[in-house]
Amino acid sequence: MTRLQSLLKKNKRRVIGSMSGTSCDGLDLAVVDIKGRGKNSRINVIYTFHVPYTQKQKEYLLDIITSKSMALKDLSQVNFYLAQIWANSIKKMLRRTRISAETIDMIGSHGHTFYHFPQDEKIIDHSVRSTLQLGDPAVLAQLTGITTVGDFRVSDMAVGGQGAPLVPYFDWILFSKYKKNIIALNIGGIANISFIPASGDRGKIIAFDTGPGNMLIDQLMQRLYELPFDRNGRIAKRGHFIPKLFSFLQSRDTYPAQKPPKSTGREHYGSEFVIDIIKKALRWRTPEPDVLNTITRYTAVTVFNAVKDYITDSVDEVVVSGGGSRNPVIMGMLQELFGKVPVKKSIEYGIDVDYKEAICFAVLANELLNGLPTNVKSVTGAHKEILLGKICPV
Amino acid sequence: MTRLQSLLKKNKRRVIGSMSGTSCDGLDLAVVDIKGRGKNSRINVIYTFHVPYTQKQKEYLLDIITSKSMALKDLSQVNFYLAQIWANSIKKMLRRTRISAETIDMIGSHGHTFYHFPQDEKIIDHSVRSTLQLGDPAVLAQLTGITTVGDFRVSDMAVGGQGAPLVPYFDWILFSKYKKNIIALNIGGIANISFIPASGDRGKIIAFDTGPGNMLIDQLMQRLYELPFDRNGRIAKRGHFIPKLFSFLQSRDTYPAQKPPKSTGREHYGSEFVIDIIKKALRWRTPEPDVLNTITRYTAVTVFNAVKDYITDSVDEVVVSGGGSRNPVIMGMLQELFGKVPVKKSIEYGIDVDYKEAICFAVLANELLNGLPTNVKSVTGAHKEILLGKICPV
Numbered sequence: 001m002t003r004l005q006s007l008l009k010k011n012k013r014r015v016i017g018s019m020s021g022t023s024c025d026g027l028d029l030a031v032v033d034i035k036g037r038g039k040n041s042r043i044n045v046i047y048t049f050h051v052p053y054t055q056k057q058k059e060y061l062l063d064i065i066t067s068k069s070m071a072l073k074d075l076s077q078v079n080f081y082l083a084q085i086w087a088n089s090i091k092k093m094l095r096r097t098r099i100s101a102e103t104i105d106m107i108g109s110h111g112h113t114f115y116h117f118p119q120d121e122k123i124i125d126h127s128v129r130s131t132l133q134l135g136d137p138a139v140l141a142q143l144t145g146i147t148t149v150g151d152f153r154v155s156d157m158a159v160g161g162q163g164a165p166l167v168p169y170f171d172w173i174l175f176s177k178y179k180k181n182i183i184a185l186n187i188g189g190i191a192n193i194s195f196i197p198a199s200g201d202r203g204k205i206i207a208f209d210t211g212p213g214n215m216l217i218d219q220l221m222q223r224l225y226e227l228p229f230d231r232n233g234r235i236a237k238r239g240h241f242i243p244k245l246f247s248f249l250q251s252r253d254t255y256p257a258q259k260p261p262k263s264t265g266r267e268h269y270g271s272e273f274v275i276d277i278i279k280k281a282l283r284w285r286t287p288e289p290d291v292l293n294t295i296t297r298y299t300a301v302t303v304f305n306a307v308k309d310y311i312t313d314s315v316d317e318v319v320v321s322g323g324g325s326r327n328p329v330i331m332g333m334l335q336e337l338f339g340k341v342p343v344k345k346s347i348e349y350g351i352d353v354d355y356k357e358a359i360c361f362a363v364l365a366n367e368l369l370n371g372l373p374t375n376v377k378s379v380t381g382a383h384k385e386i387l388l389g390k391i392c393p394v
Numbered sequence: 395m396t397r398l399q400s401l402l403k404k405n406k407r408r409v410i411g412s413m414s415g416t417s418c419d420g421l422d423l424a425v426v427d428i429k430g431r432g433k434n435s436r437i438n439v440i441y442t443f444h445v446p447y448t449q450k451q452k453e454y455l456l457d458i459i460t461s462k463s464m465a466l467k468d469l470s471q472v473n474f475y476l477a478q479i480w481a482n483s484i485k486k487m488l489r490r491t492r493i494s495a496e497t498i499d500m501i502g503s504h505g506h507t508f509y510h511f512p513q514d515e516k517i518i519d520h521s522v523r524s525t526l527q528l529g530d531p532a533v534l535a536q537l538t539g540i541t542t543v544g545d546f547r548v549s550d551m552a553v554g555g556q557g558a559p560l561v562p563y564f565d566w567i568l569f570s571k572y573k574k575n576i577i578a579l580n581i582g583g584i585a586n587i588s589f590i591p592a593s594g595d596r597g598k599i600i601a602f603d604t605g606p607g608n609m610l611i612d613q614l615m616q617r618l619y620e621l622p623f624d625r626n627g628r629i630a631k632r633g634h635f636i637p638k639l640f641s642f643l644q645s646r647d648t649y650p651a652q653k654p655p656k657s658t659g660r661e662h663y664g665s666e667f668v669i670d671i672i673k674k675a676l677r678w679r680t681p682e683p684d685v686l687n688t689i690t691r692y693t694a695v696t697v698f699n700a701v702k703d704y705i706t707d708s709v710d711e712v713v714v715s716g717g718g719s720r721n722p723v724i725m726g727m728l729q730e731l732f733g734k735v736p737v738k739k740s741i742e743y744g745i746d747v748d749y750k751e752a753i754c755f756a757v758l759a760n761e762l763l764n765g766l767p768t769n770v771k772s773v774t775g776a777h778k779e780i781l782l783g784k785i786c787p788v
Binding site: 002003004005008009054056057060064065067068069070071072073075076077078079080081083084085114115117121123124125126128129130131132136137138139141142143151154155157158159368370371386387389390391392393394 | 461
């Protein structure tokens with residue numbers, strides 16, 4: 001029996017989940033024990049670890065990602081370079097935790113997204129949509145000596161999907177056993193939700209980006225205070241709500257009215273949007289903490305309205321992850337808006353709020369070995385459920 | 395048991411090997427039945443098929459490959475586009491042969507090489523070498539419904555190898571059972587050899603590029619006759635050998651004197667080299683057929699000298715594949731040079747001379763499923779033998 005055959009036979013695997021986020025801040029790692037398969041998976045997060053990129057690494061990555069044109073060589077090299085630094089990060093984590101590499105069954109590596117183009121474009125005789133995650137999983141496998149699964153988004157796009165979001169499958173595994181209508185909310189730069197119905201019916205999962213997460217707050221903090229973010233919501237807490245500014249935001253922002261499935265990003269909530277806010281605030285002499293308070297409320301309200309407008313079933317619980325869940329002002333506003341529906345943090349379900357995606361890709365990798373499809377047709381738009389990921393055995 | 399588990403358990407598999415050559419002329423496909431594993435593999439080629447790229451497709455590919463700079467999007471899109479057209483080519487072949495897709499166990503796809511950089515370059519804090527084959531194997535898997543193995547070169551480079559050549563493993567499987575010292579010679583644009591020792595000792599395999607294959611002949615045919623190549627060596631046959639021109643070639647060409655491991659390509663035997671030949675021929679008023687004859691002999695002699703100079707064991711047989719093996723003038727010259735050592739075509743061993751690489755990647759894919767390493771350390775320079783390829787299951 002080959003090593004791969006033994007690995008496929010296992011009912012319990014220890015998997016390292018790995019995620020390099022689009023903000024280029026660093027690598028998130030999670031060591032996860034997973035027993036069983038599909039909805040019966042039992043997930044136990046053993047350890048989480050973040051390795052920040054150095055300033056030089058961050059500049060190197062952003063330079064390639066944001067450049068309008070580049071040499072083939074740069075792309076070929078960065079694909080290997082990233083896998084090399086990740087292999088070191090994984091070894092560092094294993095040394096620190098004294099977890100032996102031999103006890104790790106595999107790595108599930110999302111890779112780093114360099115390009116994502118979910119629209120169709122005509123090339124000669126074909127309609128083509130594509131996505132490009134780099135940080136080669138075969139290089140990672142060889143350098144760590146651990147079988148690696150990577151490149152999850154590709155297959156979904158090959159069958160007509162958007163290649164995203166992929167976390168809803170993980171939310172379904174996490175929450176469907178509780179027989180409640182659950183909203184899994186992640187507040188990263190952008191906020192997104194998965195609705196997992198009490199029935200556990202995979203075809204009824206709804207997931208989409210609701211609008212800004214920390215993106216507006218963080219940019220305002222940088223421009224008004226030269227701080228990276230509003231730690232513990234301290235500035236927002238000191239401020240007051242300014243209805244006029246809030247109304248301006250509502251009229252300025254066309255995204256919430258779009259029907260899901262939909263997604264958004266920096267192209268919508270980037271510097272242009274923020275500069276418009278600052279202009280109004282200056283004209284109206286709005287104190288800075290009031291701006292932060294109002295923007296924070298706007299963020300919470302867009303989440304609440306998205307649920308109210310697009311989720312027809314009654315919601316039993318909201319489970320929050322992502323950096324925004326560590327902002328007590330947002331969390332308080334969400335609880336106030338959702339009223340009697342409890343707003344909890346994902347850690348109550350064993351999922352560290354900062355490592356949800358890393359944990360997710362450990363689970364998706366595990367499901368590939370279990371032979372189970374992990375794209376959710378109702379959210380990606382794919383025309384069939386298929387296996388996601390490539391296996392790089394060692 | 396999952397589909398992948400069933401596939402791994404099989405002792406006999408029907409595999410489609412797929413190769414898109416650097417010349418961008420089209421896709422080579424081979425349907426291969428393979429029984430057993432490693433040196434005991436029994437290989438039976440059922441069908442071969444070539445799908446030429448259209449002029450537009452060829453221009454599109456060459457435009458990306460040769461451009462000094464490009465957008466990330468172009469690269470992301472071509473990776474999907476190629477897999478889409480290949481999926482159609484495979485379906486076309488299956489329809490034509492009436493081989494049902496269900497009888498195909500998997501595809502072994504080399505992909506199309508967009509970049510290959512086997513030297514080390516320092517990036518921030520790491521030495522990086524890399525290779526980039528596009529035509530995503532997961533897209534190919536989804537669109538054909540057939541499990542696909544691809545991306546063979548990556549792992550070898552991750553462990554310090556050159557990622558090439560990979561064919562020597564296939565030559566070893568093909569020839570080691572005959573207990574003869576065999577030279578497997580492939581005459582493509584460049585000519586290369588694998589020496590497989592009678593002992594079958596994998597550590598004693600020697601493989602390298604010997605110099606020009608058809609590259610000089612083809613370029614001269616294009617420049618002197620506006621024909622793509624010297625069909626059946628007709629022009630060379632009419633010409634005479636010109637010692638002065640031959641001596642010029644020997645003094646102009648520094649490659650043969652380099653010690654293996656070594657490789658070469660268009661950067662050495664390209665237009666500059668050919669223009670120098672034509673200049674001399676004009677000055678000396680050498681008739682065109684004489685130029686072709688002399689260049690053809692030069693090609694044969696560089697192969698012969700490479701064997702004489704760098705293979706210390708006595709050679710029992712030379713087995714030739716590649717387009718050059720269909721040129722009777724080259725074949726005759728080789729036989730003359732090698733004297734009593736028989737010079738045969740690979741088809742005598744069941745390997746269609748035009749499809750050796752396609753067949754090779756069917757075999758390498760099959761060995762990955764067998765859990766066997768397929769890089770040959772002595773030829774790639776890797777510091778260990780490892781599994782090559784990524785599995786994209788359906």
